[in-house]
Amino acid sequence: MIAPSPPQSGATIPLRVREFFLARQPILDRNQSLVAYELLFRSTASGPARFTSDLAATASVIAHASQLGMEKVVGHSIGFLNADAAVLMSDIFQFLPREKFVLEIVETTRATPEVLARVRQLSEEGFRFALDDVITDSEDVRQLLPLVETVKLDLRDMPLSALLKLVARFKQENKKLLAEKVETREQFELCMKLGFDYFQGYYFARPAILSGKKLSPSQIAIMNLMSLINTDADNADIEGAIKKDVALCFNLLRLVNTPAIGVRRRIDSVAQALLVLGRMQLQRWLQIMLYAEPCKKGQGVTPLLALAATRGKLLELIASKDAPRERAAADTAFTVGIMSLMDTLFGMPMQEILEQVCVVDSVSDALLHRRGHFGEMLTLVEGLERVEEAGAALGALIDRFALSGEDLNGLQLAAFEWSDAVAHSA
CATH class of the missing domain: 3.20.20.450 (EAL domain)
Structure with a gap:
């Protein structure tokens, strides 16, 4: 028809x-x-x-x-x-x-x-x-x-x-x-x-910055794990850190077995998760867990998790189209997108957050100043969220990344579908 x-x-x-x-x-x-x-x-x-x-x-x-x-x-x-x-x-x-x-x-x-x-x-x-x-x-x-x-x-x-x-x-x-x-x-x-x-x-x-705000124990545990991954720690050290926190271990295994991750067989252990996922995929699920743990109220989906997951996935997809052979760039783009709301999540200035977790300069430049390749990408995605207010700058960024209407349409739909699956599984 x-x-x-x-x-x-x-x-x-x-x-x-x-x-x-x-x-x-x-x-x-x-x-x-x-x-x-x-x-x-x-x-x-x-x-x-x-x-x-x-x-x-x-x-x-x-x-x-x-x-x-x-x-x-x-x-x-x-x-x-x-x-x-x-x-x-x-x-x-x-x-x-x-x-x-x-x-x-x-x-x-x-x-x-x-x-x-x-x-x-x-x-x-x-x-x-x-x-x-x-x-x-x-x-x-x-x-x-x-x-x-x-x-x-x-x-x-x-x-x-x-x-x-x-x-x-x-x-x-x-x-x-x-x-x-x-x-x-x-x-x-x-x-x-x-x-x-x-x-x-x-x-x-919007971040509500609270003076002297401290991270919760679960948030600190996840941030420490992210730092271990970023500093190329041994798998045994990463596995041991996860197993020290029973709730973290349980929630990680629950998350990595969701349909959104695309693994065909069930993952039953932390060691298996590390083997099947790899470090960058493991880090991405840790980042998602940061939003899932403190925000979840037991009823419905937390909007901050949905928005962060959408940003992360859309940045990853744009980076993959922009440089299809550079997997590391796509992983970095995902990190920029999902970390871009952590000042709101923690109620802390972004600078203080980045002092607690090790990130490369391109990520910190993007998060703090919206500078560099990933900073432009993040600005583009933020403009798409607020399309009524974005103005001509949004068009220039779409041109910058050579995205046609069909390209952008397809990437957005894929990001929405993925983030909705994640948000309802978290």
Whole structure:
């Protein structure tokens, strides 16, 4: 079956499924567990230096959902997708798994009789809806409100008095409230007090530096092991260090037997793990364990682990494409990606962390200053996470690494799929 073409708007050029790249922005619940992603698609049809934010990109992706494999993009989570009147009125939803996605009605959508009837029809077919970027209780909002489950309130430039009024209004209607553009812990704490159900933004990835903060015993044990690997210690010394910590030994064996690692037979001992994995692979699982151990709350997936794993894998894949014969470069790139959030994880300046674990200069330059080859790679991946704010610099970096839209699309999907598997196994 051939997917229908996306709707036309103005001078928009229809997009092929590979002519885009995407960002997925985490949505957390009140327990700080990852529950959903908003998916933002950007066209590369006009050249990587000039991105378009037109909804035609999203429409094209929805229309070709079966080719893309949308469930790979969101993993075990729910996906939020933007839709305007043209998208809503089009027939592009046939491949979209209803249970996995929420359609966000964007703020420019007018509540015409045709739009209201269409949303009712799609609701009856099992689709769920949210109102996007609500900043006032307008007539359009009032008419659409009975048809949606969730209301997204944009915190940017909204006075507290207006926020309080809207929260009371929508809670009275028993709507779920989602705070978007939450960038600071203070904003998050305010929204918690106001009774918001969900939170979107990168506040969870910003380091809160605490003076005199010390690493936990489990973190120290893992960091010591990483240093042993980096200084070429004997396998016997590495194996002995792992066996001294029963919890570390158990969790390492559990992690290395997950599907994400791709080992066909079960690994039952530390010695076998060292033999099968090799030192660089072992180090990567130790790095993942740093995020898994202190963050896990026993409910859902910690967003910091998911983000770090995604960064690590995407940097590795970009490095592998950039220099396919240099395995060491790909391993270094993975380390840069996954260590880039350790200041947030530990609540310590990155400089202090690097004083406790031995890394090569190219890694420290990337982590501290975003300098060098790996620093540029990390800046590229950080820009992809925040595609709305990245600007022209992102296009220059995509050009720098000679990535086509299809290249980037494929690498991102592979990184998302891998990191979701890791996050749910940790």
